Amino acid sequence: MTASKQLLKAHHDKCGKFLVYNNGKKGQSEIVLRLKEGDETPVGSLIYKLKGFDPDGDTLSFGARHTVDSDILKIENSGNNEANIYLNKELDREIKDEYSIVLTLTDNRLGEGNYVTQSLLLLVEDINDNEPIFKPYQSALEVPENSRPGVLTTVEATDRDEGAYGQVVYYLQELEGDNDVFSIVTHHGKGTIRLVKNLDYETKSLYQLRVLAVDRANQGPVNTGTAAILVKVRDVEDTAPVFSAVNPVTRISEDAPIGSTILQIKAHDGDRGINNPIHYSILSGGSDLFGINEKTGVVYTKKLLDREDSRNQENGAYILEIQATEISKLKGNKLAANDEGTGRNHSYDTGA
Structure with a gap:
C-alpha cells in the first residue's frame, strides 16, 4: 500500500505558540486513512508517513495522545523531522470499524x-x-x-460482512437426488422452503435436505453456510390391506368333523406406517358350509362336507371369496382388499 505524506510545519510566533500548517496551508485538517481488514493489511504494515518542519532546526518528536484507539498504531521517528506509522494490531471491521487518533508533534522545548x-x-x-x-x-x-x-418452513442466515458480502441467497439440495419435490425461494433475506410435488409414504418416507446460504460476493471468494433439515413423511390411510403369501388351494377330507380348521388367511395394513387391525369375512362360495374367524383369519368347517353334493362348483371344489377389511381408527374410514381386487379369490378343494 502506498502511504500518503502529510507535512506538518511548526514554528514559534511572537506569542510563543505553535502554528500548524497542512500542506502549506494554514489550518488543521483531519488525516483520513482507509484500510482493508484482516490479511489485506497485515500487522506491521507501513500505512502512513509524517514529516515536520521547525524553523529553528530542532529535532522533532512524533507521537500520539494516549486514548482507547491509539494503540492501533505504532509511530517510529526516523531522522530529525520524519516518522513512520505502522499498523500495530489486526483490523477487524466486525469488531470495530473506525479509530480516531490524535497525533502529537513537539520540539521538546515546550515543556x-x-x-x-x-x-x-x-x-x-x-x-x-x-x-x-x-x-x-x-x-x-x-x-x-x-x-x-405449499410452504413448509422458513430459514434465515446472517452474514456479518457488509454490502454484497453480507447479503445471502439460498439454494436447496436433496441428498438422494430428489431435487424436484421441494424448492426454496429467497425473500427479504429469508429462505422459504416449499413442497412442490405430491408425497407418497409407500414410495419414500424420508427426505434429507441441505440448505445452502451463499453470500453475493461478485469478486474473490464466495462463502457458504449450510443447514440440514430432515423431512419425515407421515403415512395416511389410503392403501387397502394386502394379503400375505397364501397357498390358493388346500384340501380337506369330506368326513372332517364340524369345526375343522382348513387354513389361516393373513393380511396386513397396506399403509406401512399405521398397522390397523384387519377384519376377515367370506363374501361368497360356501359361507353356509365354511366360516372364518374375523380376527385371526382361520377358515373352518361349519357343516359336514359331501363331495358329491350338487352345490360343489367343480369336482368337489369350493371357491371361497374372502375379504380383508382394515378397521380404521378414523370414524367412517374403512379400506377393503377386494376394493382393489388384491388376491381375494382362494380355491379350496374339499377332497375327491
Missing part, C-alpha cells in the same frame, strides 16, 4: 505535555471474511403424505 496536535481517522473497510450463519431453525419436519403443495 512536558505541550505539543502540536493533528487528528487522524482510520476507517476499516470490509473484506469477505465471514460465512453466513443460520439462526435456530426447525431441523425435523413431519409432513402428511396427502399434503398439498
Whole structure:
C-alpha cells in the first residue's frame, strides 16, 4: 500500500505558540486513512508517513495522545523531522470499524505535555471474511403424505460482512437426488422452503435436505453456510390391506368333523406406517358350509362336507371369496382388499 505524506510545519510566533500548517496551508485538517481488514493489511504494515518542519532546526518528536484507539498504531521517528506509522494490531471491521487518533508533534522545548496536535481517522473497510450463519431453525419436519403443495418452513442466515458480502441467497439440495419435490425461494433475506410435488409414504418416507446460504460476493471468494433439515413423511390411510403369501388351494377330507380348521388367511395394513387391525369375512362360495374367524383369519368347517353334493362348483371344489377389511381408527374410514381386487379369490378343494 502506498502511504500518503502529510507535512506538518511548526514554528514559534511572537506569542510563543505553535502554528500548524497542512500542506502549506494554514489550518488543521483531519488525516483520513482507509484500510482493508484482516490479511489485506497485515500487522506491521507501513500505512502512513509524517514529516515536520521547525524553523529553528530542532529535532522533532512524533507521537500520539494516549486514548482507547491509539494503540492501533505504532509511530517510529526516523531522522530529525520524519516518522513512520505502522499498523500495530489486526483490523477487524466486525469488531470495530473506525479509530480516531490524535497525533502529537513537539520540539521538546515546550515543556512536558505541550505539543502540536493533528487528528487522524482510520476507517476499516470490509473484506469477505465471514460465512453466513443460520439462526435456530426447525431441523425435523413431519409432513402428511396427502399434503398439498405449499410452504413448509422458513430459514434465515446472517452474514456479518457488509454490502454484497453480507447479503445471502439460498439454494436447496436433496441428498438422494430428489431435487424436484421441494424448492426454496429467497425473500427479504429469508429462505422459504416449499413442497412442490405430491408425497407418497409407500414410495419414500424420508427426505434429507441441505440448505445452502451463499453470500453475493461478485469478486474473490464466495462463502457458504449450510443447514440440514430432515423431512419425515407421515403415512395416511389410503392403501387397502394386502394379503400375505397364501397357498390358493388346500384340501380337506369330506368326513372332517364340524369345526375343522382348513387354513389361516393373513393380511396386513397396506399403509406401512399405521398397522390397523384387519377384519376377515367370506363374501361368497360356501359361507353356509365354511366360516372364518374375523380376527385371526382361520377358515373352518361349519357343516359336514359331501363331495358329491350338487352345490360343489367343480369336482368337489369350493371357491371361497374372502375379504380383508382394515378397521380404521378414523370414524367412517374403512379400506377393503377386494376394493382393489388384491388376491381375494382362494380355491379350496374339499377332497375327491
